[in-house]
Amino acid sequence: MFFLLTSFVVVAIPYVIERFGLRVRFGLFALLFWLFVFQFVLIFSIDALLQNFATSMPDLLESMLTTLGGFAFVTIGITPIITLVLAAAYLLFALGQWLFDRDEKDMPTPQRHFTVAIDGPAASGKGTLARRIAEAYGFHHLDTGLTYRAVAKVLMDQNMPLDDEFLAEKAARSVDLTKLDRAVLSAHAVGEAASKVAVMPAVRRALVAMQHSFAERPPGAVLDGRDIGTVVCPDAPVKLYITASPEARARRRYDEIRSNGGGANYEEILEDLTRRDARDMGRTDSPLKPAADAHLLDTTEMDIETAFLSAKTLIDQALAKNTH
Template identity: 35%
Template sequence: MKKITIAIDGFSSTGKSTVAKRIAKHLGYVYVDSGAMYRAVTYYAMQQGFIDSNHFNIEGLVENLKAITISFKFNNALGFAEVYLNGINIENDIRTLEVSSFVSKVAEISEVRQKLVEQQQQLGKDGGVVMDGRDIGTVVFPDAELKLFLTASPENRAKRRFDELVKRGDRVLYDEVLKNVEERDYIDSHRKDSPLVKAEDAIEIDNSNMSKEEQFHIVLGLVDKRINSI
């Protein structure tokens, strides 16, 4: 059976990674979290002092991109691949609200996008891949056999993100999370390089009032239909 490329785009906290991981595991495909790659670069920029709440040394980050190596290693206990920065596991470090507050600004930088898009295309060059992000169906894999675009209301997405952060022990306020969601939406949708837009041939799924299980079965149905049509 032919292995296809599945591109899943959408706004933050729409459950892209969750459904992408399940679909990839179900099909035996490779899963690539492109958002984690941008978070890794953001985390590096924070650690090196290139970005904080008061300044962003874009030139410094761009000059040091060659020093960044991002990789994924499958964790059997967790059932998914964790992200590594220069050989160090940073899976938990990149999931904080602080990283979230800077990642869209870092993702705006053309040199950053060029570096990561090249890596993403290499990872998926042979098909059999599920990749989620902001520009997968429009830039990374414009010829993907199946493109999905996930959306939900900002309030619903902020509540999901808030619950995740609280569950892992982070001390955050819902209003802070909602503000972050809305700010990321604006930056992602208005950046000059590869803005977040729905590909013309993408299937839109509004999961505002949908459970993870419902979304999984809807997406799986679309996947099966597409594979059987080839």
């Protein structure tokens, strides 16, 4: 009797823990518990039957009952042993999991990244502001305009048409973000050609994929272009839309070219910029427009430092929100 009572306790405790203590249950201990109960009932009911009715029952039935009862009697000792072994294995497994989880919690969390998205028309000051922000915050910077310029440059260098989507997509896929040479790509004519290849969806798809993964670099990235806040990084915590009057922008581009020793005509530049704005704003795929949640910054009468300080206030607020 002592053996049966101990065995009952051994099969009942894991069953109760499994039933009421575990969130994920496989029912293994329940199975063993009810098997034990079944064996117990078999032994005692067969014993009672044989004691009272053995003389009146057919021999075959009597020997079947005796075999069954004997089998239950022999195996009832195995059930608590299996339960004990399984419970020990389960305990070891749970202990391992707990140690592993604890180690994982001690591991550094994956680095966060923060994105500043800057859009705006040609020569509004996006690139200048983006570089200043990247430098101040230690973020990576990508002038996405250079990627479209790189595609245009490949086609121009090989005398290929600028409106062949197949060729342009091939050129876009070959763009290497680490090899964008601003000095070579910043030529005025390349900007004009870039806005032509930029209307092609296949080109945009290829370049946007690269830009999107660049934006995820920790600790943060500043991207400037035409569709950063709307398409490339729609979830960026800070979005800026930089504008300036066409005249101010043409003047800046003119001064820039002249100071680099190039020849330029203000009227022609103004005309080119206006045409490029119309093409960039009028295309169907990812047209230039401010994202709904972008902060507008008109730099017509604003110097570079003031523009940076306005952006800095917004970035600091967003960073403070991000860390709390």
